Amino acid sequence: MTRPYLFDLILDHLPEAAHRRRAWLALLRCFTRIERELMQHFAQEYNSSLPRYDVLTALALSDNGLTMGDLATLLRVSKGNITGVVRRLKEDGLVRKVTSRKDRRVQSVTISPEGRRLWKRMHDDYDRLISELLAGRSDGQVQSLTRALERTLAAVNKPND
Amino acid sequence: MTRPYLFDLILDHLPEAAHRRRAWLALLRCFTRIERELMQHFAQEYNSSLPRYDVLTALALSDNGLTMGDLATLLRVSKGNITGVVRRLKEDGLVRKVTSRKDRRVQSVTISPEGRRLWKRMHDDYDRLISELLAGRSDGQVQSLTRALERTLAAVNKPND
DNA sequence: ACGCGTTAGTTTATACTTAAACCAATGCCC
DNA sequence: GGGCATTGGTTTAAGTATAAACTAACGCGT
Numbered sequence: 001m002t003r004p005y006l007f008d009l010i011l012d013h014l015p016e017a018a019h020r021r022r023a024w025l026a027l028l029r030c031f032t033r034i035e036r037e038l039m040q041h042f043a044q045e046y047n048s049s050l051p052r053y054d055v056l057t058a059l060a061l062s063d064n065g066l067t068m069g070d071l072a073t074l075l076r077v078s079k080g081n082i083t084g085v086v087r088r089l090k091e092d093g094l095v096r097k098v099t100s101r102k103d104r105r106v107q108s109v110t111i112s113p114e115g116r117r118l119w120k121r122m123h124d125d126y127d128r129l130i131s132e133l134l135a136g137r138s139d140g141q142v143q144s145l146t147r148a149l150e151r152t153l154a155a156v157n158k159p160n161d
Numbered sequence: 162m163t164r165p166y167l168f169d170l171i172l173d174h175l176p177e178a179a180h181r182r183r184a185w186l187a188l189l190r191c192f193t194r195i196e197r198e199l200m201q202h203f204a205q206e207y208n209s210s211l212p213r214y215d216v217l218t219a220l221a222l223s224d225n226g227l228t229m230g231d232l233a234t235l236l237r238v239s240k241g242n243i244t245g246v247v248r249r250l251k252e253d254g255l256v257r258k259v260t261s262r263k264d265r266r267v268q269s270v271t272i273s274p275e276g277r278r279l280w281k282r283m284h285d286d287y288d289r290l291i292s293e294l295l296a297g298r299s300d301g302q303v304q305s306l307t308r309a310l311e312r313t314l315a316a317v318n319k320p321n322d
Numbered sequence: 323a324c325g326c327g328t329t330a331g332t333t334t335a336t337a338c339t340t341a342a343a344c345c346a347a348t349g350c351c352c
Numbered sequence: 353g354g355g356c357a358t359t360g361g362t363t364t365a366a367g368t369a370t371a372a373a374c375t376a377a378c379g380c381g382t
Binding site: 003004005007010013018019020021022023025026027028029030031033034035037054057062073075076104127131133134135136139141142143144145146148150151154156157158 | 164165166167170171174179180181182183185187188189190191193194195196198215218219222223234235236237251255288291292294295296297298300302303304305306307309310311312313314315316317318319
Binding site for chain 1: 359360361362363364370371
């Protein structure tokens with residue numbers, strides 16, 4: 001019925017006891033399913049993308065602007081990546097970028113009024129979409145999933161010694 | 162202590178009741194954390210990538226080879242994407258690609274012996290890495306996470322009625 | 323056999339991503 | 353103040369991703 005999917009193929013070849021591999025597969029599917037929904041919505045509705053939204057979010061939530069390095073650290077991406085995304089946002093008038101007077105190596109990036117307006121709309125849409133996508137689960141089920149994921153993340157971050 | 166992270170910034174600005182947004186944030190963090198680990202390992206160890214591994218996996222688990230369209234459907238990516246990844250795998254001698262004699266539009270892609278050898282190593286590594294990353298969680302905890310994710314995915318796939 | 327819609331894949335244009343090389347400004351240390 | 357390591361960002365090269373335009377082959381109906 002549903003289109004064939006690589007992960008079903010993998011699942012068929014997985015020993016019953018591969019619990020962790022199954023968990024990762026479930027995580028991967030769940031993530032990519034939701035991410036794709038968000039991505040397509042942003043593309044159609046705003047001709048924009050999740051990386052652009054992330055940069056705008058970082059700037060919108062930071063009062064005094066951020067440097068390129070701040071952005072790279074916050075978003076966990078390379079500095080070269082930030083250079084490109086910010087350049088395109090600037091071309092669209094959504095952010096400003098000025099060289100710091102104290103240290104001429106430093107670029108200070110701030111969100112423009114149009115940028116903030118767009119961000120607000122995207123932000124609301126994002127929340128609404130997530131709510132809709134997860135509407136089939138009760139608050140309790142959602143919170144229990146959150147706890148399981150947070151504990152898993154914590155366990156991954158400090159590997160057992 | 163840990164480096165500042167956009168998602169912590171967002172979390173600070175989130176109303177207590179945004180359960181679904183919190184769940185998505187947790188899912189996103191957990192996923193990207195593990196994916197990054199896999200990606201870096203594949204890059205360093207095999208000078209390769211997850212998309213390449215995915216294509217090799219699809220071919221390794223399919224007995225008679227696959228067409229470009231089959232690969233695109235299985236991996237849920239565009240056909241143009243497959244064209245590029247398969248071309249590079251072919252250049253590295255990991256796959257073969259021959260035009261079907263029945264229908265000269267169709268390309269039949271198969272994994273080469275070297276491709277299968279590499280895939281086996283990557284596959285074992287992949288399993289091992291996932292096991293290590295999730296070693297801090299008990300089998301029961303892992304299975305409970307899997308169930309929660311699978312139910313969430315099912316709920317996302319058939320929106321509320 | 324001709325035309326024509328459909329299908330399979332490739333190409334193109336653009337964006338996002340990284341790592342690594344590079345450039346320029348800073349700030350130290352003597 | 354001259355040299356030099358460090359730091360902040362950009363550039364470059366390559367891979368990954370999409371959508372949309374395109375090409376070639378098929379197959380069907382007449």
